[in-house]
Amino acid sequence: MNRNEFLKRMGLGTVAFAAGPSLLTSCMDHGMNGEAPTIKDGEFKTALKIPVTINATSSLSAQVGRDTLAAAGEVAVLGYGGGLLGPTIRVQKNQNVNLNFTNELTEHTNIHWHGLVIPAAMDGHPDHMVMPNKSFNFQFAVNQQAGTNWYHPHLHGLTGKQVTEGLAGLFIIESDEEKALNLPSGVHEIPLIIQDKRLNANGTIKYNPAMTEVMTGFMGDTILVNGTHKPFLEVGTRFYRFRVLNGSTARIYNLALSNGADFYVIGSDGGILPQPERVKTLMLGSGERADILIDFSDVAVGKMVYLMNEEFSGMGDAQGKQTYKIMSFDVNRSENEDFMLPASLIPFTKLSGASQTRPFKLTMSMGHSKAGMHKINGKVFDAARIDQSVSFGATEIWEFDNSTGDEAHPMHVHGVQFQVVARTGGRNTILPQEKGWKDTVLLAPKEKVQVIMKFEQKGKFVVHCHNLEHEDDGMMLNFEVV
Ligand SMILES: [Cu+2]
Numbered sequence: 001m002n003r004n005e006f007l008k009r010m011g012l013g014t015v016a017f018a019a020g021p022s023l024l025t026s027c028m029d030h031g032m033n034g035e036a037p038t039i040k041d042g043e044f045k046t047a048l049k050i051p052v053t054i055n056a057t058s059s060l061s062a063q064v065g066r067d068t069l070a071a072a073g074e075v076a077v078l079g080y081g082g083g084l085l086g087p088t089i090r091v092q093k094n095q096n097v098n099l100n101f102t103n104e105l106t107e108h109t110n111i112h113w114h115g116l117v118i119p120a121a122m123d124g125h126p127d128h129m130v131m132p133n134k135s136f137n138f139q140f141a142v143n144q145q146a147g148t149n150w151y152h153p154h155l156h157g158l159t160g161k162q163v164t165e166g167l168a169g170l171f172i173i174e175s176d177e178e179k180a181l182n183l184p185s186g187v188h189e190i191p192l193i194i195q196d197k198r199l200n201a202n203g204t205i206k207y208n209p210a211m212t213e214v215m216t217g218f219m220g221d222t223i224l225v226n227g228t229h230k231p232f233l234e235v236g237t238r239f240y241r242f243r244v245l246n247g248s249t250a251r252i253y254n255l256a257l258s259n260g261a262d263f264y265v266i267g268s269d270g271g272i273l274p275q276p277e278r279v280k281t282l283m284l285g286s287g288e289r290a291d292i293l294i295d296f297s298d299v300a301v302g303k304m305v306y307l308m309n310e311e312f313s314g315m316g317d318a319q320g321k322q323t324y325k326i327m328s329f330d331v332n333r334s335e336n337e338d339f340m341l342p343a344s345l346i347p348f349t350k351l352s353g354a355s356q357t358r359p360f361k362l363t364m365s366m367g368h369s370k371a372g373m374h375k376i377n378g379k380v381f382d383a384a385r386i387d388q389s390v391s392f393g394a395t396e397i398w399e400f401d402n403s404t405g406d407e408a409h410p411m412h413v414h415g416v417q418f419q420v421v422a423r424t425g426g427r428n429t430i431l432p433q434e435k436g437w438k439d440t441v442l443l444a445p446k447e448k449v450q451v452i453m454k455f456e457q458k459g460k461f462v463v464h465c466h467n468l469e470h471e472d473d474g475m476m477l478n479f480e481v482v
Contacts, residue, residue, distance in 0.1 A: 034216035036320075037219060039223055050226060056095050056098065057097075057098045060111075063079065065083045065084070067084040072203020078105070080169055085193060093173055093175035094143060096142075103134055103135070104133070107132065108131050109129070110136075111153065112152060112154030112414070114150045114439065115147065117415060119457055120457060120458065123414055125460060129155065144417060145417075146272060147270040148170060150247070151171050152247075156476070160472045163468060164197065164205060184241040188241060190241070192244045193247045195224050196248050197220040214472075215364065219251045219318075232328040235330065235332070237296050237301065237337075238297055241291065242293075243291055245289045250470075251286070252312075255283075256308045258304075262280055263292055264293040266345055268438050269437060269439045271417070273345055274435070276293065276343075281310055283433075283442065290433045304331070306325040308325055315444055351453065354395050355394050357397040361377050372474045374475035375474070376475060381478075386478050387477035389479070389480050392456075397421060411441055411442075413463045414461040417438065417453065418438055419451065420435075420449065420450075427444060457481060461478070461480075
């Protein structure tokens with residue numbers, strides 16, 4: 001059964017519906033359709049917050065902090081440093097990371113290093129929990145290319161809640177190759193963690209997905225960038241580098257500039273592209289990142305350019321129906337440019353010689369309870385079950401098949417960076433932001449996507465949908481590299 005058929009049945013008020021009155025009440029509370037709530041327009045009057053930066057040998061605590069999210073003023077939030085979100089961890093390629101992590105929450109948590117190719121014991125598998133008042137020492141070597149990775153909790157059934165309440169941060173890898181490109185840096189290199197929240201009347205973050213929202217994803221009406229509602233950033237008339245993360249649980253963003261200007265994608269999830277890709281729009285699903293360059297040199301001092309979400313279609317019927325502003329770039333000074341956009345960036349060797357193609361069929365079917373509607377190869381997640389066994393050192397193609405689905409699924413593989421080989425059906429193309437190293441790939445309804453990767457870490461990892469409501473619903477499998 002697909003989502004539309006499911007909703008039709010829900011709409012008929014089927015008395016025999018097995019989940020009972022609590023589910024029906026819950027659906028009435030939230031509306032039946034699970035559609036993305038409307039984002040309200042308004043003034044962009046709060047300076048963009050920039051997370052602090054820490055290095056490879058630091059400590060990190062998950063804690064209850066306080067932050068100002070919107071008009072209600074300061075409220076309790078989760079984070080890794082006193083406010084919403086966490087510091088940006090900035091390391092060099094080939095550096096050893098030694099981070100002592102403490103859980104100061106009253107519930108268990110852990111950290112998954114999203115995008116890092118590190119040993120299974122350090123990856124933050126849902127099995128690896130850090131209980132309240134306990135610590136864990138993360139030690140691993142960073143041997144991969146420069147890129148914009150991130151960290152967040154990864155617990156079966158609790159990931160969406162903890163990420164929404166504030167637990168996430170960036171993990172940036174730098175390299176000498178990248179430095180040689182002389183990309184905009186310092187105050188000209190800005191992280192943008194884009195998230196949507198739903199707030200209670202007292203201003204605190206609400207996370208209570210109804211059953212329809214487990215299907216569509218839980219979306220908010222309040223867009224935050226680095227935890228800032230309706231932010232502005234003052235910029236000079238020159239190129240800026242933005243490291244963009246879609247840190248929402250489910251909302252897809254189709255980024256564009258309000259002045260209709262082109263911008264340049266220079267990096268994908270896990271690395272720099274071989275050459276800049278000139279675009280007008282850039283779509284990012286949950287968990288995806290893009291490194292982009294925006295040139296403000298043609299904008300008159302005193303003008304504003306908005307980062308927009310542009311209306312889109314083809315990603316299921318719950319999303320994309322609205323164009324709205326995400327943040328404002330206030331051009332407030334003329335600045336001399338010392339940056340020239342290079343014709344080529346970091347060379348990219350294509351993986352080949354896959355020993356097999358492994359199918360992952362994505363489906364949705366109504367279960368007997370609220371959990372377990374989203375399946376991969378007909379299965380919901382079972383922590384104790386190993387679903388796929390992969391030979392250490394093997395190169396494989398994994399094929400995600402959403403050809404019968406009517407929801408979007410950003411599929412994420414732990415323990416690897418992959419390359420997108422093909423997309424058939426739907427958009428039928430490899431997008432500019434997919435022409436480099438990736439760990440998360442967005443499948444629209446009707447699409448099949450093939451990715452190729454080499455397995456260079458042994459142990460038990462997961463592959464899952466990064467729509468965090470789908471993931472918590474069980475759209476995740478274990479694989480073991482042996
Ligand atoms: Cu999904």
